[in-house]
Amino acid sequence: MRFFRVALLVLKKDFAIELKSYEILSTTLFFAVSCVAIFSFAFVKDGQAPVDAAAGILWIAIAFSGTLALGRTFERERYGETLKALLLAPAPRPAIYLGKLLGIVTLLFATEIIVVPMVAFLFSAPFFERPLLLVALLGLGTVGYAAVGTLFAAMLVRARTRDVMLPILLYPITIPVIIAGVRGTSALLASPVDEPVAMLWIGLLSFFDVVFVTLSLWTFEPLMTE
Amino acid sequence: MKKLFVPVAAITALMFAYAPIAIANAPYESTMRLVQKIFYFHFPAWMALTVSVTICTVASALYLFKGWAKADRIAVAAAEVTVIFGLFGLVSGSLWGRKAWGVWWQWDARLTMAFLLELIFFGYILVRNYGGPGAEKLAAAMGIFGGATAPFVYKSVDWWRTVHPKTSVMTTLGETSPEMWFVVWFCTFTILLFMGLLLAARIRLEEQRAALDELYLAAED
Numbered sequence: 001m002r003f004f005r006v007a008l009l010v011l012k013k014d015f016a017i018e019l020k021s022y023e024i025l026s027t028t029l030f031f032a033v034s035c036v037a038i039f040s041f042a043f044v045k046d047g048q049a050p051v052d053a054a055a056g057i058l059w060i061a062i063a064f065s066g067t068l069a070l071g072r073t074f075e076r077e078r079y080g081e082t083l084k085a086l087l088l089a090p091a092p093r094p095a096i097y098l099g100k101l102l103g104i105v106t107l108l109f110a111t112e113i114i115v116v117p118m119v120a121f122l123f124s125a126p127f128f129e130r131p132l133l134l135v136a137l138l139g140l141g142t143v144g145y146a147a148v149g150t151l152f153a154a155m156l157v158r159a160r161t162r163d164v165m166l167p168i169l170l171y172p173i174t175i176p177v178i179i180a181g182v183r184g185t186s187a188l189l190a191s192p193v194d195e196p197v198a199m200l201w202i203g204l205l206s207f208f209d210v211v212f213v214t215l216s217l218w219t220f221e222p223l224m225t226e
Numbered sequence: 227m228k229k230l231f232v233p234v235a236a237i238t239a240l241m242f243a244y245a246p247i248a249i250a251n252a253p254y255e256s257t258m259r260l261v262q263k264i265f266y267f268h269f270p271a272w273m274a275l276t277v278s279v280t281i282c283t284v285a286s287a288l289y290l291f292k293g294w295a296k297a298d299r300i301a302v303a304a305a306e307v308t309v310i311f312g313l314f315g316l317v318s319g320s321l322w323g324r325k326a327w328g329v330w331w332q333w334d335a336r337l338t339m340a341f342l343l344e345l346i347f348f349g350y351i352l353v354r355n356y357g358g359p360g361a362e363k364l365a366a367a368m369g370i371f372g373g374a375t376a377p378f379v380y381k382s383v384d385w386w387r388t389v390h391p392k393t394s395v396m397t398t399l400g401e402t403s404p405e406m407w408f409v410v411w412f413c414t415f416t417i418l419l420f421m422g423l424l425l426a427a428r429i430r431l432e433e434q435r436a437a438l439d440e441l442y443l444a445a446e447d
Contacts, residue, residue: 159359
């Protein structure tokens with residue numbers, strides 16, 4: 001129980017800081033929205049969006065803005081030298097990781113609330129035919145992506161080349177999650193909706209989530225110890 | 227280790243010299259004929275990669291949890307060897323695919339996952355070289371996550387419908403054509419020995435670098 005209390009406290013701390021300025025949320029959102037806008041300039045011709053593009057573009061926007069959010073969240077900790085204080089606190093390290101992860105997942109969900117309707121609108125994609133499946137895909141995909149992202153962003157706080165290294169570390173490892181997300185989402189866009197295929201990718205996403213979260217919880221402690 | 231290096235190198239050289247003869251004498255596969263011969267490179271390369279990925283993952287975990295400096299040196303050597311054999315496997319597979327499937331590359335499950343594995347270990351080396359201080363730990367995490375991907379690469383052909391043959395191909399080969407099966411394993415063993423040599427040489431280089439660093443530090447004091 002103490003474990004989850006610590007995680008929630010870390011989450012609450014991050015929320016309190018973020019609610020003072022809305023810095024990360026607004027920059028991430030703005031980035032995601034401009035990303036989608038650029039794709040729509042590039043791909044939508046004469047009001048006709050290419051079939052299947054919407055799913056890919058949605059996930060690219062999430063992945064890119066996720067990288068930005070991850071970098072900024074930990075940059076804030078580095079700037080105030082607060083990560084060290086956080087790690088010195090008499091709390092289980094994996095709980096700190098979990099708190100950070102919850103914060104980033106919440107942030108990405110907030111971004112998705114704006115970006116998904118925007119992609120649906122610009123690419124005339126019927127995302128909301130099966131809302132539950134869409135929520136499952138987005139939720140599981142975001143958790144998987146953020147699980148690896150939080151671990152690597154936390155480790156990179158100390159590295160000099162952290163801005164370059166985050167995408168290099170993060171993208172190869174999370175591509176399976178992105179692929180599953182894109183395939184699952186495009187199954188939702190098919191007419192009629194291809195439910196078995198979407199379910200297959202949801203299952204796979206849950207599997208990746210379990211693997212990634214377990215590995216991250218397991219390696220967070222030794223990775224953050226100097 | 228040092229004493230074994232030269233004799234093992236000699237044996238490997240002999241096996242390498244004999245391998246083309248064995249491959250040439252092996253019977254032709256009924257549908258692909260000559261093209262199938264690339265299998266004698268393709269399969270051993272991926273086997274060598276499997277071994278080196280395993281070594282890298284285990285060594286990374288040992289370094290991360292136990293802090294053994296030696297494990298770190300083994301991990302970096304294994305990661306570089308992995309990238310080399312991954313390139314071997316991807317290139318030989320692509321050449322074979324061009325003749326057998328008519329395309330150089332196809333984004334199916336096995337090929338995608340194999341490509342990702344190569345990418346992860348490429349990332350490992352990039353982090354190692356440009357990560358600055360503390361990059362060893364970052365790289366170790368990369369090695370562990372890479373090791374977690376490897377089983378997916380191996381099993382992907384059984385889970386999804388792909389153009390790539392299934393893992394059972396080797397068992398059937400043992401039953402239908404023991405001669406070909408023997409040559410495949412002979413080549414695999416040769417390449418594995420070669421991989422071991424590369425690994426040993428690379429670990430030695432890393433050890434000498436570490437020793438040199440220590441000497442520098444001692445001279446500064």
